[in-house]
Amino acid sequence: MTLSKASLINMILSAGFVLTWSSGFIGALLVGDNNPFQILFLRFLVIVVIMSPVVVIFRKNILSVLGDFNKFKFVAITALFGQFIYLVCVFYAIKLGLQAGIVALIAALQPVVTALLSGVLLKENLTFRQWVGLGIGLLGTCFVIIGGTIADNGSSLPFWIYLLPFVSMLSLTVSTIYQKKNVKIEVKLPPLMFMQSIINMIAFLAICIFLVPLEDWSGFDNWFAVLWLALFSTLGAYGLLAIMLRRGELNKTASLIYLEPPTTMIFAYLWFGQQLNIYEIIGSAIALSGVIMVIYRRSYPSFKKNDLFKN
Numbered sequence: 317m318t319l320s321k322a323s324l325i326n327m328i329l330s331a332g333f334v335l336t337w338s339s340g341f342i343g344a345l346l347v348g349d350n351n352p353f354q355i356l357f358l359r360f361l362v363i364v365v366i367m368s369p370v371v372v373i374f375r376k377n378i379l380s381v382l383g384d385f386n387k388f389k390f391v392a393i394t395a396l397f398g399q400f401i402y403l404v405c406v407f408y409a410i411k412l413g414l415q416a417g418i419v420a421l422i423a424a425l426q427p428v429v430t431a432l433l434s435g436v437l438l439k440e441n442l443t444f445r446q447w448v449g450l451g452i453g454l455l456g457t458c459f460v461i462i463g464g465t466i467a468d469n470g471s472s473l474p475f476w477i478y479l480l481p482f483v484s485m486l487s488l489t490v491s492t493i494y495q496k497k498n499v500k501i502e503v504k505l506p507p508l509m510f511m512q513s514i515i516n517m518i519a520f521l522a523i524c525i526f527l528v529p530l531e532d533w534s535g536f537d538n539w540f541a542v543l544w545l546a547l548f549s550t551l552g553a554y555g556l557l558a559i560m561l562r563r564g565e566l567n568k569t570a571s572l573i574y575l576e577p578p579t580t581m582i583f584a585y586l587w588f589g590q591q592l593n594i595y596e597i598i599g600s601a602i603a604l605s606g607v608i609m610v611i612y613r614r615s616y617p618s619f620k621k622n623d624l625f626k627n
Contacts, residue, residue: 336552398491449609456602
């Protein structure tokens with residue numbers, strides 16, 4: 317059976333999203349013992365510099381956002397909930413010793429919360445098969461969290477550390493639903509990401525100035541972490557997320573979150589030697605079967621080139 321062009325593009329976008337989003341958890345491991353908030357500040361500073369031509373190319377769109385309260389509110393809310401709060405909780409949890417794979421798994425609860433809220437707020441109905449798939453995915457995620465906590469030294473961590481990824485998950489859920497609900501707001505993708513990066517850069521700089529002092533550090537490893545987070549985890553992950561939200565249904569996009577924990581675990585094992593236990597392997601397999609049930613369909617929506625910048 318040959319794949320249509322639309323089907324192939326959907327598969328590429330989905331695979332790219334899973335890989336780039338998972339790269340953020342690995343980026344948190346690359347930070348090591350350094351101040352994570354300083355590296356996050358530098359991450360968004362690099363993005364602002366890279367995307368500076370956006371100011372010239374999309375200056376009219378940027379000026380329209382600055383002159384329209386609703387548009388500016390859209391940019392600010394998606395930046396603070398979809399990136400700032402999410403990143404603070406994820407990086408701090410990993411900094412305190414929670415395994416990157418476990419953080420990714422807790423974040424993988426987002427599709428269930430998204431499905432429940434979008435059904436009420438966006439009138440987006442799920443089929444019975446999709447509900448079963450979400451339930452299976454949730455079961456697999458819980459299996460890994462509970463079993464993994466008992467099996468390894470993660471059980472010695474205080475309980476409140478496990479709450480941090482839950483806060484990040486809820487924050488991203490708020491941002492995702494808000495973006496989908498306000499998809500008609502005319503803010504093109506490049507200026508949206510540029511302005512979001514400026515907001516996050518200022519927010520993380522404020523943390524470094526008032527809460528966690530800036531460190532004097534340099535070296536290849538530190539800048540590699542910054543560039544990794546800037547290019548893959550921000551420009552790649554959030555760019556693909558925005559494109560997919562504008563192209564397809566919210567729940568099928570969110571369900572791809574289930575594929576990130578096993579991807580993160582594989583990266584963490586190959587790169588940092590973080591071992592996979594039997595609970596993580598079995599739970600990931602269960603979660604994978606759930607996501608297949610949610611996202612599988614016989615046909616895909618048509619794809620047009622201007623969808624990349626569609627408002």
